[in-house]
Amino acid sequence: ESQLIIKERQQTTFQVEELINLLDGGKEKTALRRSIEQTILSDPLMKTDKIGYLTREQKYVQSVRRMMYFFTDLAKRNKWNIEDPHCPEMLFLSRSLSSVVAFMIHMGAFVPSISSFGTLEQVSKWQPLAKECLIIGCYAQTELGHGTNLRRLETTSTFDRNTQEFIVNTPNLSSMKWWPGDMGKSANHAMVMAQLITNGENHGMQAFIVPIRDMTTHKPLPGVEVGNIGSIMSLEDTDNGYLRLNNVRIPKENMLAKYANVDRSGRFQQTGNNRLMYASMMNLRIVLTREQMIHALQKACTIAARYSCVRKQGSLTPNGPEIPIMDYVTQQNKVIPRIALAYALDFTIMEVRHRYVQFLADVTRGDLSNMAEMHAISSGIKANASERTVAGVETLRRACGGHGYSMASGLPYLLLSVTGSCTYEGENTVLYLQVARYLIKTAANISMGKSVDGSSAYLAENTEARCSATSQEEFYDHSLLDACFKHRSKQLLQSVAMDLQGLLAEGKQQMEAWNLLSIQLVNSAKAHIERYIVATSASFVRKLNCSLKVKKLLNQLCSLVALHQITNFPGDFLKDGYLDSHQLDLARKAEVKLLQSLRHNVVGLVDAFDFRDEILGSCIGAYDGNAYERLYDYAKNDVMNKNDVHEESYQYLRPHLHRG
Ligand SMILES: CCCCCCCCCCCCCC(=O)SCCNC(=O)CCNC(=O)[C@H](O)C(C)(C)COP(=O)(O)OP(=O)(O)OC[C@H]1O[C@@H](n2cnc3c(N)ncnc32)[C@H](O)[C@@H]1OP(=O)(O)O
Ligand SMILES: Cc1cc2nc3c(=O)[nH]c(=O)nc-3n(C[C@H](O)[C@H](O)[C@H](O)COP(=O)(O)OP(=O)(O)OC[C@H]3O[C@@H](n4cnc5c(N)ncnc54)[C@H](O)[C@@H]3O)c2cc1C
Secondary structure, eight states, rough: OOHHHHHHHHHHHOHHHHHHHHHHTTTHHHHHHHHHHHHHHOOOOOOOOGGGGOOOOHHHHHHHHHHHHIIIIIIHTHHHHHHSSHHHHHHHHHHHHOOOTTTTIIIIIIIIHHHHOOOOOHHHHHHHHTTSSSSOOEEOOOBOSSOOGGGGGGOEEEEEEETTTTEOOOOOOGGGOOOTTTTTTEEEEEEEEEEETTTTTEEEEEEEEEEOOTTTTTOOOOTTEEEOOOOSSSOOTOOOEEEESSEEEEEGGGGGGEEEEEETTEEEEEEEOOHHHHHHHHHHHHIIIIIIIIHHHHHHHHEEEEEEOOOOOSSSSSOOOOOOOGSSHHHHHHHHHHHHHHHHHHHHHHHHHHHHHHHHHHTTTTTTTHHHHHHHHHHHHHHHHHHHHHHHHHHHHTTTTTGSSGGGGGGHHHHHHHGGGGGGSHHHHHHHOOOOOOHHHHHHHHTTTTTOGGGGGGSSSOOOOOOOSSGGGGGOOOOHHHHHHHHHHHHHHHHHHHHHHHHHHHTHHHHHHHHHHHHHHHEEEHHHHHHHHHHHHHHHHHHOOOHHHHHHHHHHHHHHHHHHHHHSSSSHHHHTTTOOHHHHHHHHHHHHHHHHHHHHHHHHHTTOOOOHHHHHHOOOTTTTTTTHHHHHHHHHHHGGGGGSSSSHHIIIIHHHHTOO
């Protein structure tokens, strides 16, 4: 173990294990997580070869092999609950599996969509088959021509009264399904989202289960053309696919009919709220925020923080001893606010998940009153967490200098794999505009004196016109910081709502006015969600039952998240004079002081994320801090170094070497 990292751990002022337990949800949960990790990581059939050395095809094959074994054997033998994406076991499992892997869409989207859209009878038919991996499914919504605008999907499913079948068709190039994970090579069934047509009338998007490959030969079924879409930026262990359906017939029962059905004569009946067809996307938005984004940020923080403490470069005195780069305040400003953000997002998503589970129970009772708010929160948190995670991981990668550019650091892999999360499951701008739609409606409700949802209640409160802070210390106070965020959000919303009214009064059409103001609308949505994160994480910490030391530390992290946002994006806080430039200076000084006070706990804070080295996959961020030894070992094992002289060198270099 590096002496430097030992020294860092000696400086830690709190019990790391306490914080680990807190993040897991209790001591017993930590024990459960560790035993799951131990079982998975010690199983020879779950072993992965070093990802950097595999071809795209090898990655896919390895992933399919591991995950088939995992779902059909390992998880069952250990009686792990892989049914509920929000249960603790599932959270721990996805952490142990460490990267995006085959059958995540099958288990994470296909299986839950059956119960989201299916009747009880349909669920009891399809779900056991899917859970046992007797069928492999994908979620086929996006098309070559449309991903966001679901109303304009072009795949059709036309009811044939004579045969009591649906004819599913992708009539042209742009209507073919494009992108679904697990579809290219693995899936034998697809959950196809298509326009339902009965008796010549279009009833909008519905879900259909379409068999696409033969259950014995795995060959595409008649009328089906299916394949991989080709190399993508990362996530190469899954097979994102395309699918063309040429008038493929499926039985009438394959339309999932929880919220709408078609009778034998082709009469369409809507039995539930049609927004519920969209609502199922909330689930994956929340799951991905934690399972992919926050974990990626936590891993990147772990790597950059540990490395920054063992990397020495330069000195703070002329010819003096070299210091760990973590002692530079600029380095602290790159690493520590990201650690703080990783904590704040984790606390926020715990609350969001808790609310979502309650929301699901409400929906089962037929109560949809919280749907609009839940949609705004889940869309906003997905967009904000992915945007800040991607930016954060890149900052942390650069904070590791040259070694951050090497695959050996694990950082490029994290960055590339998490970048996609800004696009899939709802492109971020589009999601922010959904939040803005909710906010504009809320503003209208407030002006009519109607009640507003809990997370937006502050929009109806009276707030001070100016921040009251006169000292640095006040900028650590959560309620003062929250007031800054409330004010920013409120004034951005008021201003865009007024502009919208103005444009409408001038005679502009609603959609045109909306488009003209969409930059402001996105900013307003971001401000609302950032306020939600600041308030939710602080209140989560307030309610925690933990030692004073840990509470103090977590309170500091919450303050830092808010302060860092104010000092880096001060414009909207200064705009209407809520903060003045003197107060901004105080906030900056407060931030630097906070960074320095958190400095000696940096390693403890990332140790508390408790990622085993095998899961972290980094030569420079391993627990023992032996970065250089591992980098050297990584280089020695490069396939290019198999022989001292590369065969190609003989062929192309040797003829030229003797020319002179
Ligand atoms: C274990 C896990 C590990 C995982 C690793 C896996 C990694 C890899 C995974 C990769 C996985 C990737 C997998 C994938 O990528 S799967 C594909 C994901 N695709 C999308 O997310 C598509 C995004 N597009 C949309 O969501 C819609 O088209 C929108 C909604 C934007 C517009 O459409 P439209 O123009 O029709 O909408 P509108 O604006 O008129 O609104 C109409 C009304 O509907 C309400 N509304 C809208 N949306 C929702 C909602 N969601 N819940 C509840 N309500 C909702 C809305 O408030 C409004 O209500 P009201 O205001 O009128 O009252
Ligand atoms: C790795 C990966 C895995 C995926 N897996 C699946 C899957 O399993 N199943 C599936 O069905 N799909 C999947 N997708 C598709 C994904 O859901 C879509 O790509 C995503 O929803 C974005 O839609 P789009 O590609 O049509 O983007 P577009 O909507 O074309 O976005 C392009 C640009 O247009 C802008 N834009 C579009 N509409 C508006 C608007 N109304 N207002 C303002 N700006 C707008 C966007 O902000 C963006 O800047 C996956 C994608 C990726 C990258």
